[in-house]
Amino acid sequence: MIRENVLEDILDTLKFGESILIECRPSYIPEFTVLALTRYARRRNLPVIIDDNLDMLYTIKTNLELFGVKEDFSDVNVIKTGGRIEVGNVIRRISITEAPPTYIQKYKQAAQEAFRDSDKALNIVLGLERLFYFVRDPEEFYTIIVSMQEFLGNKSRKAFYIIDKNVAKRAYINPLPEMERIMSTVIDVEGRGISARLFFKKSAAHSFRGKAVEVTMDEILR
Amino acid sequence: MRPATKETAYRFLELAPFGDIVLMEDESPYGTAIATYVIVKYARETGIPVYIDDVLDSLSLVSKHLKFLGIEEDFSDVSVIKTGGIENVGNIIERLPVESEPIMYITRHREITREILSRGRHINIVLGMERRFAFLGNRREFYLFVTYLKELLGNRNRKAFYILNRNIIPGIKFNPLPELEEIASTVVEIRIKDGVHVVVPRKALFVEIIGKEFAGKLEEIMRW
Numbered sequence: 001m002i003r004e005n006v007l008e009d010i011l012d013t014l015k016f017g018e019s020i021l022i023e024c025r026p027s028y029i030p031e032f033t034v035l036a037l038t039r040y041a042r043r044r045n046l047p048v049i050i051d052d053n054l055d056m057l058y059t060i061k062t063n064l065e066l067f068g069v070k071e072d073f074s075d076v077n078v079i080k081t082g083g084r085i086e087v088g089n090v091i092r093r094i095s096i097t098e099a100p101p102t103y104i105q106k107y108k109q110a111a112q113e114a115f116r117d118s119d120k121a122l123n124i125v126l127g128l129e130r131l132f133y134f135v136r137d138p139e140e141f142y143t144i145i146v147s148m149q150e151f152l153g154n155k156s157r158k159a160f161y162i163i164d165k166n167v168a169k170r171a172y173i174n175p176l177p178e179m180e181r182i183m184s185t186v187i188d189v190e191g192r193g194i195s196a197r198l199f200f201k202k203s204a205a206h207s208f209r210g211k212a213v214e215v216t217m218d219e220i221l222r
Numbered sequence: 223m224r225p226a227t228k229e230t231a232y233r234f235l236e237l238a239p240f241g242d243i244v245l246m247e248d249e250s251p252y253g254t255a256i257a258t259y260v261i262v263k264y265a266r267e268t269g270i271p272v273y274i275d276d277v278l279d280s281l282s283l284v285s286k287h288l289k290f291l292g293i294e295e296d297f298s299d300v301s302v303i304k305t306g307g308i309e310n311v312g313n314i315i316e317r318l319p320v321e322s323e324p325i326m327y328i329t330r331h332r333e334i335t336r337e338i339l340s341r342g343r344h345i346n347i348v349l350g351m352e353r354r355f356a357f358l359g360n361r362r363e364f365y366l367f368v369t370y371l372k373e374l375l376g377n378r379n380r381k382a383f384y385i386l387n388r389n390i391i392p393g394i395k396f397n398p399l400p401e402l403e404e405i406a407s408t409v410v411e412i413r414i415k416d417g418v419h420v421v422v423p424r425k426a427l428f429v430e431i432i433g434k435e436f437a438g439k440l441e442e443i444m445r446w
Contacts, residue, residue: 018290138356139321142278146307149279153286177389182283184290186251202251204290206441209251210417 007215010198011040013205014185016120017155019148021183022162023176023201027191030056030126030162031063035071036220037124037160047118048076049111049157052090053127055083060126069221079110081131096131100140104147115156123159129168132175141173149182194218225418226436228446234436235264237428238408240343241376245406247399249388250419253412254280255287256443257385258347259295263446265345270381272300273338277350278320279307284349293444303334305354320354324363328370339379346382352390355398364396372405 014020022033034050034057041048050057050073057078064071073088080086081103082096092110094103115121135141151159161179168176180186186202195216200208238244248254258274258281265272274281274297281302288295302312305327306320316334318327338344358364374380384402388411391397403409409425420435 015290142306142320142353142356146278149283149286150309152283153289174393177387177393180389181387184287204252204287209440210414 005219006213007036007219008040010208010213011037013208014158016158017153018184018204019152019159019161019182020185020187021179021202022160023165023186023188024162025165025190028063028067029189029191029196030164031060031067032196032217032220033160033162033189034060034124034126035064035069036215037122038071038073038076039220041122042075047121049114049121049123050076050078050088051081051107051111051123051125051128052078052083052087053081053125054096054130055085056127056130057087058083058085061087077114079107079114081107096134100135101143104143108147108150111151115154119156121157123157125159125161128161129163129171129175132168132171132173136172138173141175145175145178145182148179152182152184224437225439225442226421230436231260231438231446232264232267235261236268238381239427240381241378242407243371243375243382243384243405244408244410245402246383246385246410246412246421247388248385248412250412250414252287252291252440253419254349254385254387255284255291256419256438256440257383257412258284258349259288259293260443260446261345261347261383262295262297262300266299270343270345272345272347273303273315274300274312275303275305275346275348275351276307276312277305277348277353279309279311280350280353282307282309282311285311291440291444301338303331305350321357324358324366328366332370332373335374339377343379344381346380348382348384350387351384352386352394352398355396356390356394358396361396364398368398368401368405371402375405 038048076088078088078090079092080090081094091114094106096103168174184204188199188201190197195214197212197214199212203209246257262272285295297312300312302314303316304314305318318330391399407427411422411424413420418437418439420437422435423431426432
């Protein structure tokens, strides 16, 4: 099923307050998803806040250049957790040398301040699966899960968690099952040459439930 | 497959005897939220008070998910025993730390449960029990919990529904499902088939329903 602006339709239908899980495998899906979301937000005059865990945004920016896409994310606010290479407008830095409960507290504060500045924002979360590599016990694990639940339903943002399934699975405690349970929408994205197949594993919207749509690279680059 | 009616669902809830445990193993999107909604609605309409065991904000998650489905439900008339978590939903009558030592946890939980059930018949919904089990460190702690769950079995003032998320189980060190399936009088699975939620009894007092699929369309259930 290929339609004009199918992606635009999807992004408009997803509501503020939603947490959307985007599951992918090793591919350029994260790069093109971030690009698509950023461009969509600009067209809609929505500010973008990226949670950049462990330098993921740098990888994305560099890989996009390989495709001839110059994107410096200078108009994007970034909350940076761990990592060293700054991309975009970094408004907060959180060190992960502390125990998860401590940096989650700091993250919450940073995120609440960032969302407060704008009425509504698009939130893109990158590299969270890698943060789970630092989590060793159920107490730390559920501290993160509970705070993720707390953000669900927060109407000041529409949040997209882009997760590499293969990386998530190798964490000491795989976060995917709990994340799939929490999120209001779960989309499995699979690369197919110059297009991607989006399968809605979970959705509150009747029109998406169990459906699959195809989005082309062209549609994003246009 | 004809969708099950409200009457069929209510009859199923009615037939589960007091003193028994119904185990619901959910692997579907939004299944736990819908099941909780239907049980609470049934209890209200039949005048039976409800208390919910809420582990790590599982009730808040249910309430948020229902909102996405277009249902406003704050559970304000439901008593809640809250284990861990930070978001308060319902009428919280007791708070227990999730990481507390099993004997202390069970002792306090037993006291509060006795207090509730001494006031008469109740429907009990347990949400997020698998998360509590995830905190157990060894077999001894595991069997302390299993023994406690057995102790609650047979209390004529309690009809219990344990709604567990099946997808979480593989990540838990001590899988509680085999023991729970043994203890429960009825075991049902909630899953998706052909894009529709189905409830499939796997163990039941009424053997004729075992393996049958009871389908429910979200849009219809929301109008019940």
